[in-house]
Amino acid sequence: MKVGFIGAGRMATALAGGLISSGFTSADNVCASDTYESAREKFNQETGADTLTSNITVAEQSDIVILAVKPQQLPGVLQELKGTITHKQLLVSIAAGSPLALFLETLGDSIRVIRVMPNTPCLVKQGASAFARGGKATEDDASLVDSLLSTVGIAVEVPESQLDAVTGLSGSGPAYVYQIIEALSDGGVRMGLPRHIATQLAAQTVKGAAEMVLETGEHPGALKDAVTSPGGTTIAGIHALESGGLRSSLMNAVAAATQRSIELGKKS
Numbered sequence: 001m002k003v004g005f006i007g008a009g010r011m012a013t014a015l016a017g018g019l020i021s022s023g024f025t026s027a028d029n030v031c032a033s034d035t036y037e038s039a040r041e042k043f044n045q046e047t048g049a050d051t052l053t054s055n056i057t058v059a060e061q062s063d064i065v066i067l068a069v070k071p072q073q074l075p076g077v078l079q080e081l082k083g084t085i086t087h088k089q090l091l092v093s094i095a096a097g098s099p100l101a102l103f104l105e106t107l108g109d110s111i112r113v114i115r116v117m118p119n120t121p122c123l124v125k126q127g128a129s130a131f132a133r134g135g136k137a138t139e140d141d142a143s144l145v146d147s148l149l150s151t152v153g154i155a156v157e158v159p160e161s162q163l164d165a166v167t168g169l170s171g172s173g174p175a176y177v178y179q180i181i182e183a184l185s186d187g188g189v190r191m192g193l194p195r196h197i198a199t200q201l202a203a204q205t206v207k208g209a210a211e212m213v214l215e216t217g218e219h220p221g222a223l224k225d226a227v228t229s230p231g232g233t234t235i236a237g238i239h240a241l242e243s244g245g246l247r248s249s250l251m252n253a254v255a256a257a258t259q260r261s262i263e264l265g266k267k268s
């Protein structure tokens, strides 16, 4: 199975690294093209896979072609790949906000295309990705993309209409959580902890709580109750969070980012 990346930036390097280190495919079967030499060199150093200057050659040589350029660069790349991408390759796009219709309109509706919304924790193999099938993409194509994304985290299939909400939640979500970690650390510093200790404790607390949700399958509310002693410290903290509208703020953040994803999708 030959996998080719068009665009050898951060997300491509993370995905290629996951594919190779997990044994999904070998470095010999992976290649990438990029306009910039520095990006090609970094991809090659970090993954051991070959890089090329020609997007067309990468597409011709690959069974799976992964488009990993920025959304603004996508229309130009698709024009270039017209006639090269056919139903023989599986096309996978990770470009935020670019709808399946864009690929079908440009490359023809016989192509097999899957649109993915990954997130940056893919860089540390803790990604949360969702994908939607389009055109003539089959059940087998979906399983393949599921296995591919699972090398760098978890993956779920959704209808394309839900991908804007996915973008608002898990695509942009790491940034919300970084703000939460920074704020928890600030709280620790305010109460007298050294910064490096406060940040370490804050990050591990978020990681540990997330693992508890994923591993136990318990409702987050039940896990919260298990931390909260009657008349204790936690309920005092929770009351302060409720006064500050934490939950409403996070729900509004997901809604605002989803709305922006819808707007950006209409422009492309």
Ligand SMILES: NC(=O)C1=CN([C@@H]2O[C@H](COP(=O)(O)OP(=O)(O)OC[C@H]3O[C@@H](n4cnc5c(N)ncnc54)[C@H](O)[C@@H]3O)[C@@H](O)[C@H]2O)C=CC1
Pocket (backbone or CB within 6 Å): 006, 007, 008, 009, 010, 011, 012, 033, 034, 035, 036, 039, 055, 068, 069, 070, 071, 073, 076, 077, 094, 095, 096, 117, 118, 119, 120, 171
């Ligand atoms: N960073 C994030 O949080 C997320 C990013 N994405 C999507 O992933 C995609 C890639 O993002 P990053 O890896 O963060 O960007 P990046 O900027 O690190 O990588 C993009 C690469 O494409 C190359 N490139 C530009 N024009 C090209 C062309 N015509 N032909 C070949 N290569 C070309 C650039 O030189 C660059 O190395 C984007 O579409 C983005 O929307 C999706 C989810 C989350």
Ligand SMILES: O=C(O)[C@@H]1CCC=N1
Pocket (backbone or CB within 6 Å): 096, 167, 171, 172
């Ligand atoms: O902020 C953005 O537009 C992209 C999409 C998801 C994460 N970053």
